[in-house]
Amino acid sequence: MEPKEIKENIFWMGAIDWDRRLFDALIPIPDGTSYNAYMIYGKDKTVLLDTVDPSMSGVLMSKLEHVKNIDFIISHHAEQDHSGTIPEVLAKYGTAQVIASSKGKPMLVDHLHIPGDRIITVEDGATLDLGGKTLEFIYTPWVHWPETMVTYLREDKMLFSCDLFGSHLALSELYCTEEWKVCEAAKRYYAEVMMPFRTNIKKHLEKLEKYATDIIAPSHGPLYNDTECIIRSHKDWVSDSVHNKVIIPYVSMHGSTQLLVDHLTDALTVRGITVERFDLTVTDLGKLAISLVDAATMIVGSPTVLTGAHPIVISAAFLANALRPKLKFASIIGSYGWGGKMIEDIQKTIPNLKVQMLEPVLIKGKPDSQAFSALDKLADEIAAKHHEINIR
Amino acid sequence: MKKYRCTICGYIYDPSLGDPENNISPGTDFNDLPDSWVCPLCGAMKDEFEAEE
Numbered sequence: 001m002e003p004k005e006i007k008e009n010i011f012w013m014g015a016i017d018w019d020r021r022l023f024d025a026l027i028p029i030p031d032g033t034s035y036n037a038y039m040i041y042g043k044d045k046t047v048l049l050d051t052v053d054p055s056m057s058g059v060l061m062s063k064l065e066h067v068k069n070i071d072f073i074i075s076h077h078a079e080q081d082h083s084g085t086i087p088e089v090l091a092k093y094g095t096a097q098v099i100a101s102s103k104g105k106p107m108l109v110d111h112l113h114i115p116g117d118r119i120i121t122v123e124d125g126a127t128l129d130l131g132g133k134t135l136e137f138i139y140t141p142w143v144h145w146p147e148t149m150v151t152y153l154r155e156d157k158m159l160f161s162c163d164l165f166g167s168h169l170a171l172s173e174l175y176c177t178e179e180w181k182v183c184e185a186a187k188r189y190y191a192e193v194m195m196p197f198r199t200n201i202k203k204h205l206e207k208l209e210k211y212a213t214d215i216i217a218p219s220h221g222p223l224y225n226d227t228e229c230i231i232r233s234h235k236d237w238v239s240d241s242v243h244n245k246v247i248i249p250y251v252s253m254h255g256s257t258q259l260l261v262d263h264l265t266d267a268l269t270v271r272g273i274t275v276e277r278f279d280l281t282v283t284d285l286g287k288l289a290i291s292l293v294d295a296a297t298m299i300v301g302s303p304t305v306l307t308g309a310h311p312i313v314i315s316a317a318f319l320a321n322a323l324r325p326k327l328k329f330a331s332i333i334g335s336y337g338w339g340g341k342m343i344e345d346i347q348k349t350i351p352n353l354k355v356q357m358l359e360p361v362l363i364k365g366k367p368d369s370q371a372f373s374a375l376d377k378l379a380d381e382i383a384a385k386h387h388e389i390n391i392r
Numbered sequence: 393m394k395k396y397r398c399t400i401c402g403y404i405y406d407p408s409l410g411d412p413e414n415n416i417s418p419g420t421d422f423n424d425l426p427d428s429w430v431c432p433l434c435g436a437m438k439d440e441f442e443a444e445e
Contacts, residue, residue, distance in 0.1 A: 103413075142435035197435050324400070352400050 003063050004174055007156055009041040013063045015056035018170045027192045027286045031185055032170030035081055036219050038160060042130020045071040049160050050219055054084035075100045076162035077148045078107035082219050087112055101139060103147035142200035144193050157214040165230050167221030176222040179229055185221060190237055191289035196324045202238040242296040242326055244391045246382060248277040249288055250301025251310040256335035257303045259367045267379035280312045292325035296391055297382055300346055304336035309345035317349040324352050329385050331358040396422040396441040401434035
């Protein structure tokens with residue numbers, strides 16, 4: 001496929017990975033993804049911004065077939081899905097130099113064995129005049145590694161944001177015309193990759209607000225020529241406000257925990273609270289991560305197996321702990337046959353969640369009316385807590 | 393001067409070492425770190441740190 005022209009002398013040079021279904025060997029990506037590289041031709045200098053995943057290096061190299069010269073390759077982020085084809089591009093263009101942040105340089109040397117003398121570093125706010133096109137490098141650490149930066153192209157009011165504002169969405173067009181589609185894909189991306197760095201991103205959004213931007217060109221998924229929705233969504237995701245929503249990730253072996261989950265779902269629903277629940281044996285972890293972005297409360301449901309919590313529950317709880325969502329409240333419900341330490345197992349797994357723990361509901365055997373009353377009490381407490389923090 | 397531990401990832405800020413990669417010289421007390429300083433391992437803010445006993 002040929003490069004796609006975005007504006008005069010600015011091209012998309014990326015690769016579309018239509019068939020990829022798992023990212024980071026962890027999160028399903030039902031709509032594939034793309035690795036976006038961009039080319040900018042100034043009057044004097046030519047610049048390639050990022051490259052593509054090495055599994056698709058041939059796609060980028062074929063787009064470069066008729067490109068005689070590249071002066072600089074800007075590496076916003078040293079992760080291999082963007083930097084992985086830099087060595088091949090450097091091999092083709094013997095005088096090209098890589099531009100990276102001060103922390104990016106050693107990472108490129110470590111991860112890709114790029115010779116240090118081919119990398120130059122730029123400071124936050126540094127500019128590069130390509131001849132009629134001026135690039136400004138803006139440090140944005142922790143989106144989502146410590147070295148990350150973005151580039152603003154002044155004359156064209158374009159922001160090359162790398163992973164920030166990215167989405168896993170394979171699309172033949174440059175722009176997505178269906179807002180809901182890109183919004184869910186971008187939320188899935190934010191949820192898995194960016195959520196732990198929410199407070200860092202909040203500062204970056206404020207910093208980037210000063211740059212009048214007509215087009216955002218991220219490193220995954222479509223570009224945005226209407227930037228309002230994606231920025232508004234990110235502002236909501238990184239804000240401290242949560243939605244009137246309870247998420248219930250759970251596993252049930254013989255149906256007791258299932259009965260508890262069913263009852264709690266109804267009890268919360270009649271109290272006007274949105275419930276999103278996930279049977280973890282069949283759930284798409286990306287959907288769970290999306291729900292964690294703005295839920296107020298998480299209730300984990302687990303049976304007791306091998307004297308402790310179900311390992312699939314522990315795995316999901318471990319992920320939630322690593323993603324550091326802005327949950328305010330949490331609790332645990334579940335069942336046991338004769339004993340065990342299910343509750344402690346789960347509690348130990350989620351120390352990073354800055355939540356108020358509500359009284360768990362632990363039932364021996366099949367739930368009875370007393371168990372259902374305890375769940376009603378938990379639902380009342382959740383409703384009261386949500387009311388206290390003014391979400392309804 | 394006390395050491396401080398990141399409650400998210402376990403990184404220990406040792407004032408005798410500072411954090412030279414992020415322009416914090418050895419001998420800088422945790423409380424004198426700028427508010428913009430974050431955990432060099434996981435990006436956590438200063439308020440996620442606790443003093444080591």
